[in-house]
Amino acid sequence: MKACGIIVEYNPFHNGHLYHAQKARELSGAEVVVACMSGNFLQRGEPAITDKWLRSRAALANGVDLVIELPLCWSLQAADYFAKGGIKILQAIGCQALCFGTDHQDAFDYQAFGRFAHEKRLAIDIAYRALHDEKLSYPQKMNQVFTRLYPEMQLSGAMPNHILGLAYAKENANYPHPMTLYPLPRAGAGYHDHKLSDQPIASATGIREAIAKHQSVSNFVPDQTLQSLQEQQVTWEKLWQFLRYRLLSTTAAELRQIYQMSDGLEQRMLGAVTQATSFSDFLQAVKSKRYTWTRLQRLCCYVLLNIQDQEMRQAWQEEQLRILGFNATGQAFLRQQKKQLTAEVVSRIGKPTTIQQELMVRGDQIYRLGDERIPEQTIGRIPIRI
Amino acid sequence: MKACGIIVEYNPFHNGHLYHAQKARELSGAEVVVACMSGNFLQRGEPAITDKWLRSRAALANGVDLVIELPLCWSLQAADYFAKGGIKILQAIGCQALCFGTDHQDAFDYQAFGRFAHEKRLAIDIAYRALHDEKLSYPQKMNQVFTRLYPEMQLSGAMPNHILGLAYAKENANYPHPMTLYPLPRAGAGYHDHKLSDQPIASATGIREAIAKHQSVSNFVPDQTLQSLQEQQVTWEKLWQFLRYRLLSTTAAELRQIYQMSDGLEQRMLGAVTQATSFSDFLQAVKSKRYTWTRLQRLCCYVLLNIQDQEMRQAWQEEQLRILGFNATGQAFLRQQKKQLTAEVVSRIGKPTTIQQELMVRGDQIYRLGDERIPEQTIGRIPIRI
Numbered sequence: 111m112k113a114c115g116i117i118v119e120y121n122p123f124h125n126g127h128l129y130h131a132q133k134a135r136e137l138s139g140a141e142v143v144v145a146c147m148s149g150n151f152l153q154r155g156e157p158a159i160t161d162k163w164l165r166s167r168a169a170l171a172n173g174v175d176l177v178i179e180l181p182l183c184w185s186l187q188a189a190d191y192f193a194k195g196g197i198k199i200l201q202a203i204g205c206q207a208l209c210f211g212t213d214h215q216d217a218f219d220y221q222a223f224g225r226f227a228h229e230k231r232l233a234i235d236i237a238y239r240a241l242h243d244e245k246l247s248y249p250q251k252m253n254q255v256f257t258r259l260y261p262e263m264q265l266s267g268a269m270p271n272h273i274l275g276l277a278y279a280k281e282n283a284n285y286p287h288p289m290t291l292y293p294l295p296r297a298g299a300g301y302h303d304h305k306l307s308d309q310p311i312a313s314a315t316g317i318r319e320a321i322a323k324h325q326s327v328s329n330f331v332p333d334q335t336l337q338s339l340q341e342q343q344v345t346w347e348k349l350w351q352f353l354r355y356r357l358l359s360t361t362a363a364e365l366r367q368i369y370q371m372s373d374g375l376e377q378r379m380l381g382a383v384t385q386a387t388s389f390s391d392f393l394q395a396v397k398s399k400r401y402t403w404t405r406l407q408r409l410c411c412y413v414l415l416n417i418q419d420q421e422m423r424q425a426w427q428e429e430q431l432r433i434l435g436f437n438a439t440g441q442a443f444l445r446q447q448k449k450q451l452t453a454e455v456v457s458r459i460g461k462p463t464t465i466q467q468e469l470m471v472r473g474d475q476i477y478r479l480g481d482e483r484i485p486e487q488t489i490g491r492i493p494i495r496i
Numbered sequence: 497m498k499a500c501g502i503i504v505e506y507n508p509f510h511n512g513h514l515y516h517a518q519k520a521r522e523l524s525g526a527e528v529v530v531a532c533m534s535g536n537f538l539q540r541g542e543p544a545i546t547d548k549w550l551r552s553r554a555a556l557a558n559g560v561d562l563v564i565e566l567p568l569c570w571s572l573q574a575a576d577y578f579a580k581g582g583i584k585i586l587q588a589i590g591c592q593a594l595c596f597g598t599d600h601q602d603a604f605d606y607q608a609f610g611r612f613a614h615e616k617r618l619a620i621d622i623a624y625r626a627l628h629d630e631k632l633s634y635p636q637k638m639n640q641v642f643t644r645l646y647p648e649m650q651l652s653g654a655m656p657n658h659i660l661g662l663a664y665a666k667e668n669a670n671y672p673h674p675m676t677l678y679p680l681p682r683a684g685a686g687y688h689d690h691k692l693s694d695q696p697i698a699s700a701t702g703i704r705e706a707i708a709k710h711q712s713v714s715n716f717v718p719d720q721t722l723q724s725l726q727e728q729q730v731t732w733e734k735l736w737q738f739l740r741y742r743l744l745s746t747t748a749a750e751l752r753q754i755y756q757m758s759d760g761l762e763q764r765m766l767g768a769v770t771q772a773t774s775f776s777d778f779l780q781a782v783k784s785k786r787y788t789w790t791r792l793q794r795l796c797c798y799v800l801l802n803i804q805d806q807e808m809r810q811a812w813q814e815e816q817l818r819i820l821g822f823n824a825t826g827q828a829f830l831r832q833q834k835k836q837l838t839a840e841v842v843s844r845i846g847k848p849t850t851i852q853q854e855l856m857v858r859g860d861q862i863y864r865l866g867d868e869r870i871p872e873q874t875i876g877r878i879p880i881r882i
Contacts, residue, residue, distance in 0.1 A: 352741045358861040359802040416745040475744040
């Protein structure tokens with residue numbers, strides 16, 4: 111069975127995602143669509159609006175055959191590490207194709223770019239290190255490096271999906287059997303479009319904003335998502351009180367142990383927390399030119415989840431496939447692949463036995479504090495079958 | 497000016513406390529009554545029902561001349577350390593007398609007991625250490641030791657004020673100029689009386705229970721307390737969600753750094769937290785024969801406030817007098833004493849400069865999470881003058 115992978119967050123699952131799953135099958139000619147989906151904390155440093163099980167359920171009802179969790183140590187990361195984790199999982203399960211959305215205007219050749227990045231990785235690394243004195247963020251530095259070495263790639267912060275696509279292409283090219291890449295030009299609204307239109311496809315950002323304003327989103331999402339949103343809703347603002355408490359009860363020395371806490375950010379955070387009345391208020395006070403908003407949001411997640419530098423590094427070493435759900439096709443594919451997998455397939459966690467699972471339990475328990483209606487997420491949970 | 501000290505918590509200030517302050521003045525013949533009062537976290541391992549400023553205001557309006565804070569490192573302790581801190585502060589400010597309530601039935605001679613304990617401290621220590629293999633709590637061991645060495649003291653857990661009185665007497669006898677002790681037999685309800693009667697004096701426990709049930713307590717407390725209870729109310733249950741979050745986000749290794757975390761209690765806590773639906777539910781699950789309820793409640797406070805073993809030990813070394821309020825008499829006394837004090841008098845904290853102050857800021861900020869109406873407690877606050 112040929113499988114096409116997709117790397118997703120589904121926050122929440124909407125009609126654009128349905129289109130993506132359909133197109134993945136169509137373009138790649140695969141029999142199976144495998145989604146590697148962020149768990150309960152997402153790339154932009156936010157809790158998911160509904161939990162990973164409800165988002166998996168919606169995906170399985172709308173064109174996806176198998177959902178595997180992208181663990182916290184990869185999902186709560188900037189594009190490069192997010193891509194590293196996603197590609198690793200899709201490679202491990204044995205996908206031959208990868209389909210991803212892009213907001214690049216032209217027919218950009220990601221496969222060729224991936225090969226270039228792989229072949230020139232030493233030159234890229236040297237150019238990047240040469241910028242170590244510059245007060246630039248990681249994406250800004252990479253922008254400079256690649257603009258010089260590969261000008262046609264048009265790296266720009268205004269195209270987050272293109273940036274992810276480039277990261278997928280780079281990472282994928284490092285494997286002995288790279289997946290065939292199927293970039294999918296965006297249908298309907300762009301990532302940064304906040305306004306909903308009369309089209310059935312809207313951006314997830316626009317949909318979340320409509321939900322926050324209690325507007326109907328029934329034109330843009332399938333029934334399963336509408337139902338999920340009735341069952342639970344988590345936002346950063348609901349978790350803010352716990353981040354605030356954590357900062358009020360922690361010393362600067364302890365904060366410096368947190369992953370990616372650097373350059374006096376712990377002092378900025380400790381200074382801002384006593385006055386802030388909301389999460390956005392707090393982040394506004396911490397924000398400086400040097401760091402992107404999402405970088406700081408991710409850092410807030412690391413603090414909230416008390417993720418220490420060493421834990422993160424250990425988690426990266428582990429390889430496992432946490433199965434969130436499947437249909438008959440997905441199950442058949444999983445059964446077929448199991449014989450040749452090197453990564454452990456995890457269908458049920460009784461007691462955490464790895465760092466990744468410990469982080470999962472911790473993250474999921476804290477996620478549940480965002481809405482008392484959310485059931486146990488990890489221990490004893492088995493894959494959804496539809 | 498002669499001063500009589502009292503060591504108090506005022507949780508909340510009630511008519512029995514008014515009687516205590518009056519009697520302290522009368523029995524000792526002092527011109528000034530100095531209250532050393534626990535801040536926002538109390539001996540039994542609980543947050544105070546209203547903040548230290550409101551409780552000081554009520555005390556100053558009802559017979560107390562000067563209120564000095566008993567810092568967290570002493571207030572959140574079993575009888576012996578609680579007494580150590582209280583006596584230290586009253587000695588430092590120059591009190592010549594100490595008046596305390598007792599629930600001992602007879603006219604027990606505390607002064608004589610103090611002298612005995614001071615003179616026989618080596619024998620007591622040896623007897624205590626001989627019990628190190630016994631699975632008994634500290635109070636239980638001390639009970640055994642003293643029952644043998646000083647049978648007339650009648651140590652019993654059913655007499656918490658007598659136990660405190662013994663601790664005061666022991667500690668006081670260690671100073672070159674011990675204060676004259678004035679034990680005050682309890683008027684009205686006993687400590688363990690939960691039922692309110694038609695007498696104007698009820699136990700603080702009974703009063704707190706009535707408040708929790710929304711019953712009137714106007715017969716038992718002065719107007720200032722009634723008003724305070726309108727302004728704010730903190731309970732463990734309101735802080736429970738933060739303790740829960742702290743436990744869910746902390747590893748066993750980190751928990752073992754907490755002051756007094758021992759004998760696998762961290763595992764009991766981590767095991768209990770995922771199922772517990774309330775603080776009392778949680779504590780019930782952690783409880784074992786070996787530990788008293790209050791010992792565990794205090795441990796929960798240490799976890800909530802993230803108080804590490806080393807911090808506690810450092811805080812004990814510091815000597816300072818945090819002034820919470822005074823009337824004209826208290827102010828005159830303070831002015832007179834200031835010339836000869838060795839401890840620093842702290843009337844305003846701009847930025848914490850000692851471990852005690854750091855713990856105070858941390859404790860007070862977390863205390864405020866128990867009721868959003870509570871104003872800033874530490875930074876910039878100056879003593880109440882009435």
